[in-house]
Amino acid sequence: MDENELRTALRQTITLHPEPPPMESATAITAARRAQTRRNLLAGIGSAAAILGITLAVIPGQAQTGGGTDLQVAAEPSGAVQPFPAGTPSWAGSAPAGGEKTEPVWPPENGGDATADSGPHYQHGKKLLTSLLAVVPDGYEAKSGATSDGIPFRSDQATIQNDGSYWTYLASVAIGKGDGVGELIVEVSEPGNGLPQDACAVAKQFWGRGGDCTPVTVGDAKVGVIHEGDGTAWAGYRHSDGTVVYVMQSTAPTYADPRANGLKPLEELPLSDAELAALATDASLR
Structure with a gap:
């Protein structure tokens, strides 16, 4: 994959996943204040999962032909790999097999987090x-x-x-x-x-x-x-x-x-x- 192909792939990903609508301020304030009383914040699990789903996207390197430079995936640090936090959705812990879709498996009524919006x-x-x-x-x-x-x-x-x-x-x-x-x-x-x-x-x-x-x-x-x-x-x-x-x-x-x-x-x-x-x-x- 060369630089142009990578840029095209990223642009298509952004186009197919539009930015979610902003949260109403009153709802956000309610959730934040209730979180101080509830020690197991209900919506926090989904928010962490959404962040993990974005940051753990996998871009496989493919060798170029004709003497070009290979695109390499950065090596992992030498320390032990940390396990996924409790509450992370099942799709976040593994890379998809070839040809499989990589969308999260949250129910369709969830707008990207753990709280249903429909x-x-x-x-x-x-x-x-x-x-x-x-x-x-x-x-x-x-x-x-x-x-x-x-x-x-x-x-x-x-x-x-x-x-x-x-x-x-x-x-x-x-x-x-x-x-x-x-x-x-x-x-x-x-x-x-x-x-x-x-x-x-x-x-x-x-x-x-x-x-x-x-x-x-x-x-x-x-x-x-x-x-x-x-x-x-x-x-x-x-x-x-x-x-x-x-x-x-x-x-x-x-x-x-x-x-x-x-x-x-x-x-x-x-x-x-x-x-x-x-x-x-x-x-x-x-």
């Missing part, structure tokens, strides 16, 4: 938010609109996990009573998530937060409930098919800084432990 999983995230709005406790109002700095009071997302083995859905809504504002969050992980079966063991896995757990009985089900101080509590439940549901309540939104937005916290948590556990087993929240 398709059935995206719609399932929307449905989960609708279901969450339907179980807002009496006496509390589901807030609409956004904070003073543009962070939406309602959000949803669907995120592919690991190498595509399962999906996680997240929905949140700010709830108000008087001049106080708190939040409800539900997170659902599809079967194949690898989470433990024990009620309290599952509850302690929520965002890696741990805590002292109290098992609560809901019918025939055992649900783990954890309190984090006076302002946050969540319940974790594993359904018989392996689906795991977490429902969290807080006296203040997890992503909004009250000092920046003038938001006052709720005076108390809106749900009792029994009510919170019952929501985690609710068939509509999965």
